[in-house]
Amino acid sequence: MDAYDTLADCYDAWELDQFSSKMIPYLENILKKVHFSGSRVLDLACGTGTVAIEFARLGYQVTGVDSSREMIRAARQKLQNTGLLVSFMNKDIRKIEKKERFDLATCFFDSINHLLDKSDLLIAFQNTAKALREKGLFIFDVNTIYGLYKVWGGSRSFVRETNGSYSVWQSSYDADSRLAAVKITLFRDVGENTYQKNIVEIAERGYSLREYRNMLNAAGLSVVKTYKYPTLEKPNRNTTRALFVCRKE
Numbered sequence: 001m002d003a004y005d006t007l008a009d010c011y012d013a014w015e016l017d018q019f020s021s022k023m024i025p026y027l028e029n030i031l032k033k034v035h036f037s038g039s040r041v042l043d044l045a046c047g048t049g050t051v052a053i054e055f056a057r058l059g060y061q062v063t064g065v066d067s068s069r070e071m072i073r074a075a076r077q078k079l080q081n082t083g084l085l086v087s088f089m090n091k092d093i094r095k096i097e098k099k100e101r102f103d104l105a106t107c108f109f110d111s112i113n114h115l116l117d118k119s120d121l122l123i124a125f126q127n128t129a130k131a132l133r134e135k136g137l138f139i140f141d142v143n144t145i146y147g148l149y150k151v152w153g154g155s156r157s158f159v160r161e162t163n164g165s166y167s168v169w170q171s172s173y174d175a176d177s178r179l180a181a182v183k184i185t186l187f188r189d190v191g192e193n194t195y196q197k198n199i200v201e202i203a204e205r206g207y208s209l210r211e212y213r214n215m216l217n218a219a220g221l222s223v224v225k226t227y228k229y230p231t232l233e234k235p236n237r238n239t240t241r242a243l244f245v246c247r248k249e
Contacts, residue, residue, distance in 0.1 A: 038103020
């Protein structure tokens, strides 16, 4: 089972969708800068559909893809009664095979960091390139190596709580492997003073910006710009999150 299947019904309640909501105006600014004029959008690792639905609200034709069946279920539920049209698919981004071609592919909230092996990362980039039309754009954000150390390191613990759930999050970071992990112990209220306990572990790996560039180039994608999120400045050694704007050659 995908780890996010367990978390799907709490995801928006924990306000984890707020990152995606804030991404939209930032992304609109960037698309203006690169004079984007396409209409077909592929939102990879779309989660509960926040970005995909907002793209549809802006008039784009959108397909959202996620490996978690429950996240896709939540996205379809969120879409109901909006009057908008979005195609949601339960698919791993390493295995997407779409016949239609898109003008823009996106992948947000450090979903790329979830690909722990370079071989998987390269496959994901190659499949994304195949899904794009010539000169199509691919825009994604990542936690930098420094960001994983800064945000996830030091064996930190914190709590997230909703009306029906209580969760304890414990994070860690290994500098040698550049691997960050968070262990989530979730207690969900199932009624009659009973709580269901689930333990979920999520891992992310840090790659250097040069490593990303090399793999993107190998996949047929050239890097147009990199930004220090959420600014239009270039990334530096203290950048915790970077945004890549790439074009299919």
